Structures are given as structure tokens and as C-alpha cells.
Amino acid sequence: MSSIYQHFRPDEKEFVDAVLEWKDSVEHQYAPKRTDFLDPRQQHIVESIIGNNDEIRLSFFPEDTERKRALIYPSYFQPQEEDFGIKVFEIQYPSKFVTIEHRQVLGTLMSLGLKRDKFGDIVTGEEAIHLLLADEISDYVRMELTQIGKAKASLKEIPLHEKMESQQEWQEKTTTVSSLRLDVVLAAIYNDSRQKAQTLIKSGHVKVNWKTVENPSFEVEASDVLSARGYGRSKLLSLEGRTKRDKWRISVGILK
Numbered sequence: 001m002s003s004i005y006q007h008f009r010p011d012e013k014e015f016v017d018a019v020l021e022w023k024d025s026v027e028h029q030y031a032p033k034r035t036d037f038l039d040p041r042q043q044h045i046v047e048s049i050i051g052n053n054d055e056i057r058l059s060f061f062p063e064d065t066e067r068k069r070a071l072i073y074p075s076y077f078q079p080q081e082e083d084f085g086i087k088v089f090e091i092q093y094p095s096k097f098v099t100i101e102h103r104q105v106l107g108t109l110m111s112l113g114l115k116r117d118k119f120g121d122i123v124t125g126e127e128a129i130h131l132l133l134a135d136e137i138s139d140y141v142r143m144e145l146t147q148i149g150k151a152k153a154s155l156k157e158i159p160l161h162e163k164m165e166s167q168q169e170w171q172e173k174t175t176t177v178s179s180l181r182l183d184v185v186l187a188a189i190y191n192d193s194r195q196k197a198q199t200l201i202k203s204g205h206v207k208v209n210w211k212t213v214e215n216p217s218f219e220v221e222a223s224d225v226l227s228a229r230g231y232g233r234s235k236l237l238s239l240e241g242r243t244k245r246d247k248w249r250i251s252v253g254i255l256k
């Protein structure tokens with residue numbers, strides 16, 4: 001079993017242990033297990049561990065969001081939307097007079113003492129903001145969320161199918177890199193110098209999966225989400241193998 005850890009980062013061990021436990025519980029109790037909202041890297045880890053298993057199945061929901069809840073379940077089980085325990089709310093605020101940004105909503109939710117894995121995407125549109133919450137905390141948030149910034153705010157539940165599509169557009173590109181070091185990959189994604197990428201990283205301006213990484217030689221992996229100040233966000237979609245010159249061919253998504 002120890003060999004499974006070599007496929008993941010040392011700091012992912014705790015999450016890998018949790019996934020193995022979920023798998024174990026579904027196998028032994030023959031009942032489904034629902035996770036919190038998972039970011040793309042965590043989804044990748046769950047998929048790698050559960051894999052194509054005849055006895056145990058895996059589904060993620062919603063399909064068109066970045067953060068999803070997973071359901072791990074025995075083969076007899078037929079998952080329905082409600083099994084994922086997700087509620088969608090529209091944030092009501094005086095939108096004619098105030099502009100509310102994504103980060104303000106995020107900050108407000110965190111200040112209510114919520115863990116990031118209890119809510120999903122925050123989708124901002126021209127005049128509306130939609131928020132995905134775990135069913136189990138939705139009543140609490142509804143009661144406590146009365147203000148965002150200086151604006152009065154409240155939540156109105158809406159049906160899942162009325163959720164706005166994310167306005168985010170990912171532009172895909174394939175490129176080659178000499179290694180999977182963070183500085184090398186960042187420089188390739190944004191067509192910039194490796195030196196500039198190193199400066200950004202060492203200044204604490206780069207995050208991998210929402211955590212600041214200050215080591216340029218940090219190795220990136222499939223499904224990592226990168227953000228660099230002044231450059232926006234990108235995603236390492238997949239490793240496509242090595243070229244004849246022993247470079248990595250990678251597929252990346254860049255947020256327009």
C-alpha cells in the first residue's frame with residue numbers, strides 16, 4: 001500500500017489517506033460516500049485512486065464547475081442530483097448601486113468560519129452572483145450572511161438548473177518544457193523568461209492549488225491550478241508524455 005504515495009506529493013498524504021478510507025468504507029458498508037467540494041487536483045487524486053473499478057463507481061457534480069462534490073458508490077447504486085447535496089443561491093444585493101467582486105464574497109464566507117471545501121464555485125455575472133453551497137451548511141449561511149463589504153445582502157435559493165454558466169473561458173494550448181519545475185512551466189505558459197518567473201515565485205506572488213509556493217523548483221503535476229499575480233490563472237490539464245528530445249509535452253488551459 002505504501003507505494004501508492006509515490007504517485008502524489010508528500011503534503012497530499014493526508015488527503016490520499018482520506019480517499020483510501022472512503023474507498024474502504026464503500027467496499028465494506030456497501031453504501032455511497034459523498035465528499036466535500038474538491039478542487040481539480042483533489043478530483044484528479046480521487047480519480048487516480050478509485051480508478052476504473054468494477055465494484056466501486058465514481059461521479060462528480062456539477063459537470064460545468066471547477067469545484068465539484070464526488071460520490072463514491074457501489075455498482076448497484078444509481079446516483080441522483082440530490083445525492084450530491086448541493087444548493088444554489090442567488091446573492092441579492094442592491095446591484096444598481098454597488099459592485100460586488102468574487103473575492104469579497106469569498107472573504108465574507110470565510111469570515112463566517114466556513115471551510116473552503118463546504119462551498120463550491122462563486123459564479124459572477126453582469127447583474128447576479130450565484131453561489132454553490134453544501135446542503136449541510138446552507139441554512140447557517142442563509143441566516144448569517146447579511147452583508148458583503150458595505151452592502152446589505154441576502155440569499156435566495158434557486159433551482160440547480162437555473163445556475164448561471166461560468167463566464168470563465170479557458171484557452172487551451174500544448175507546449176513542451178524541459179522539466180516540470182514551476183518556473184519552467186510558468187515561463188512556457190506565459191511566453192516569458194524563466195528569470196521573471198523565478199522572481200514572481202520567490203516574491204510569493206505564485207500559488208499552486210490556492211497555496212503560495214516560493215520554491216521555483218517545485219514540481220507541478222496534472223490538474224494543478226496555477227495563479228501568478230499580473231498573469232491570471234492557468235491549469236495544467238495533462239502531461240502528454242515525452243518528445244524524442246526528452247522534453248515533456250504538456251497541455252495547459254489559460255484563463256482568458
